[in-house]
Amino acid sequence: MKRIFLWWGERALLLLVSCIVLFPILWMFLTAFKRPRDAYSISLHFKPTLSNFVTVFSDPWNLGEMVVNSVTVAATTVLIAVPCAALAAYSFSRFRVRGRKFLFFLILSTQFIPAVVIILPFFLMFRTLGLLDTRIALIVVNLAIVTPFVIWMLKGFIDAIPTDSEEAALIDGASRFRVIRDIVLPMAAPGVLTATIFCFILTWNEFLFALILTRRNAVTLPVGLVSFRTEQGDLWNLMSAAGVMITVPIFIMALLIQKHFTRGMTAGAVK
Amino acid sequence: MAEVKLVDVEKRYGSFLAVPKQSLTIEEGEFLVLLGPSGCGKTTTMRMIAGLEEITAGDLMIGGERVNDKPPKDRDIAMVFQNYGLYPHMTVAENIGYPLKLRGFNRQAREARVAETAEKVELGKLLKRRPSELSGGQRQRVALARAIVRTPKLFLMDEPLSNLDAKLRVTMRAELKHLHHELGVTTVYVTHDQMEAMTLASRVAVMRKGRIVQLDTPKMIYSEPANLFVASFIGSPPMNLIDGVISQGTFTAPGVNLPVSAADRGNVVLGIRPEELDLVPADGEGLFSGLLYALELTGESTLVTLREGTTVVCARGGADFDAPIGTRCALVPKAGARLHLFDKDSGERV
Ligand SMILES: Nc1ncnc2c1ncn2[C@@H]1O[C@H](COP(=O)(O)OP(=O)(O)O)[C@@H](O)[C@H]1O
Ligand SMILES: [Mg+2]
Numbered sequence: 344m345k346r347i348f349l350w351w352g353e354r355a356l357l358l359l360v361s362c363i364v365l366f367p368i369l370w371m372f373l374t375a376f377k378r379p380r381d382a383y384s385i386s387l388h389f390k391p392t393l394s395n396f397v398t399v400f401s402d403p404w405n406l407g408e409m410v411v412n413s414v415t416v417a418a419t420t421v422l423i424a425v426p427c428a429a430l431a432a433y434s435f436s437r438f439r440v441r442g443r444k445f446l447f448f449l450i451l452s453t454q455f456i457p458a459v460v461i462i463l464p465f466f467l468m469f470r471t472l473g474l475l476d477t478r479i480a481l482i483v484v485n486l487a488i489v490t491p492f493v494i495w496m497l498k499g500f501i502d503a504i505p506t507d508s509e510e511a512a513l514i515d516g517a518s519r520f521r522v523i524r525d526i527v528l529p530m531a532a533p534g535v536l537t538a539t540i541f542c543f544i545l546t547w548n549e550f551l552f553a554l555i556l557t558r559r560n561a562v563t564l565p566v567g568l569v570s571f572r573t574e575q576g577d578l579w580n581l582m583s584a585a586g587v588m589i590t591v592p593i594f595i596m597a598l599l600i601q602k603h604f605t606r607g608m609t610a611g612a613v614k
Numbered sequence: 615m616a617e618v619k620l621v622d623v624e625k626r627y628g629s630f631l632a633v634p635k636q637s638l639t640i641e642e643g644e645f646l647v648l649l650g651p652s653g654c655g656k657t658t659t660m661r662m663i664a665g666l667e668e669i670t671a672g673d674l675m676i677g678g679e680r681v682n683d684k685p686p687k688d689r690d691i692a693m694v695f696q697n698y699g700l701y702p703h704m705t706v707a708e709n710i711g712y713p714l715k716l717r718g719f720n721r722q723a724r725e726a727r728v729a730e731t732a733e734k735v736e737l738g739k740l741l742k743r744r745p746s747e748l749s750g751g752q753r754q755r756v757a758l759a760r761a762i763v764r765t766p767k768l769f770l771m772d773e774p775l776s777n778l779d780a781k782l783r784v785t786m787r788a789e790l791k792h793l794h795h796e797l798g799v800t801t802v803y804v805t806h807d808q809m810e811a812m813t814l815a816s817r818v819a820v821m822r823k824g825r826i827v828q829l830d831t832p833k834m835i836y837s838e839p840a841n842l843f844v845a846s847f848i849g850s851p852p853m854n855l856i857d858g859v860i861s862q863g864t865f866t867a868p869g870v871n872l873p874v875s876a877a878d879r880g881n882v883v884l885g886i887r888p889e890e891l892d893l894v895p896a897d898g899e900g901l902f903s904g905l906l907y908a909l910e911l912t913g914e915s916t917l918v919t920l921r922e923g924t925t926v927v928c929a930r931g932g933a934d935f936d937a938p939i940g941t942r943c944a945l946v947p948k949a950g951a952r953l954h955l956f957d958k959d960s961g962e963r964v
Binding site for chain 1: 664665666685686687691692693695697698699700701702703712713716717757760
């Protein structure tokens with residue numbers, strides 16, 4: 344009896360939380376297909392239109408450029424951060440070097456610094472370097488944010504892989520790099536994939552630095568959203584259309600993670 | 615092919631002394647077996663030779679060259695790991711072929727070599743599987759195949775047959791022996807199975823608590839064990855070890871009265887192998903008289919255990935031997951039988 348009660352209680356709570364979390368997303372999706380005059384009504388009875396999407400991609404909004412910026416910044420960050428972090432994570436996991444723990448803590452501790460605290464120095468630095476409003480600046484900043492996180496995440500995955508197969512490969516004639524490429528990375532593949540996607544999502548959604556460091560040329564999608572708050576008021580329908588453009592890739596990736604997350608690769612390495 | 619030399623090699627894990635300082639030379643082309651109970655440092659010794667474990671002190675020479683600081687890949691070694699160390703994301707064929715791949719063999723050459731090697735370890739039908747789809751014995755054979763797929767300077771094998779069933783173990787043993795004969799590659803082989811050690815080895819190093827207590831040919835290890843540990847470890851059934859005293863040229867213990875040619879001393883252990891005792895049905899003279907305690911037919915012979923007081927003695931009798939339990943029997947050493955005397959306190963041979 345008590346058990347059944349708990350079971351239903353649990354379900355009800357989950358449902359409630361899901362509703363609270365999902366409602367704004369649902370609202371955004373609906374609004375993206377509404378005409379401006381329907382935007383404020385909660386009614387489900389409206390005639391859907393794609394005109395919002397057409398509008399945001401044309402002048403003066405030019406969402407297309409922002410998509411290019413966002414994709415470039417996120418993809419480049421991932422392509423640099425993940426391989427570097429993988430090597431760092433492997434070293435932290437496998438080599439017993441003096442000061443290893445302290446160094447690892449140092450890297451992790453960068454994650455505890457609030458972004459607002461360091462944003463001004465970053466601004467001044469990039470201004471001096473003449474890199475304001477460039478994608479390079481955003482990539483550098485995002486690398487600084489994301490890499491420690493990916494190192495920490497991958498180290499956990501690599502720690503869980505038994506060293507036996509690696510030792511066998513070393514004896515079979517592989518160099519360290521070869522071992523990482525042929526043995527460790529394939530065995531850590533679910534972890535690497537997860538880290539890659541997390542890394543992409545973090546960069547894709549990064550707002551604060553992009554807001555301060557860009558003006559016109561390197562504006563990313565999250566910052567672009569702000570421009571829909573105009574003197575004529577908030578253009579909710581357009582903002583939602585842009586919001587859909589931001590969320591859909593993330594949704595797809597979340598689905599991908601889920602599929603790969605459950606697959607264990609270490610089974611069968613040892614007896 | 616190379617000579618392997620350990621000079622004053624020592625291994626510590628923190629403050630724990632796993633392998634105390636000692637030297638060992640493994641001759642070129644030799645099949646050296648490290649034999650000893652679990653936890654005595656066999657794997658550690660082997661891992662130091664392989665380069666997987668740092669050597670705390672001393673020098674390791676392979677082929678006359680000091681290799682302490684050489685990475686494993688440059689030592690030209692093949693190794694069978696005790697816990698296999700297979701590549702879980704590769705098929706059996708890819709596992710076996712990996713050492714060849716690293717050495718730049720093309721796909722065709724690899725496939726031919728892999729197929730041939732897999733046949734030797736009876737894995738021909740499983741080449742497409744992954745390690746997770748294999749039994750323990752099959753995984754072990756993959757590990758073995760991966761080691762013998764090429765001809766290195768040195769083979770290291772850490773209990774490579776421990777997980778095979780009895781029949782396959784005998785087959786594989788013969789296969790390994792033949793392989794060694796054919797290639798003549800220096801081999802270090804770790805086992806806790808004295809039968810494997812005796813059948814395979816050119817020389818056996820018996821280890822105890824990290825220390826090599828005897829290093830000799832199987833024949834000498836068997837016929838002249840250096841101490842009680844080796845005496846009791848080698849032979850199945852093990853050597854009879856009887857506590858007693860020697861006075862006026864006679865060894866005495868409960869139920870035992872045996873003339874020996876040794877000086878008088880107390881606290882001595884007499885050893886004699888079950889194979890070197892003859893069963894005499896009647897109560898008679900000789901080594902030992904006792905009551906029949908157990909009979910075990912092994913097929914080609916019968917193991918006969920006699921008991922008198924605290925003394926238990928086992929002998930190997932003919933397959934047709936039979937008598938009721940409790941019968942009084944006597945044992946006499948065969949003509950030319952070896953009697954071994956050990957000091958009870960130090961365990962050393964006297
Ligand atoms: N990495 C390690 N750290 C600490 N002690 C170890 C380590 N590896 C082995 N040992 C210890 O060293 C001793 C020898 O181990 P090992 O060489 O594996 O024995 P064997 O192979 O003969 O069974 C054991 O007492 C074991 O507990
Ligand atoms: Mg071992």
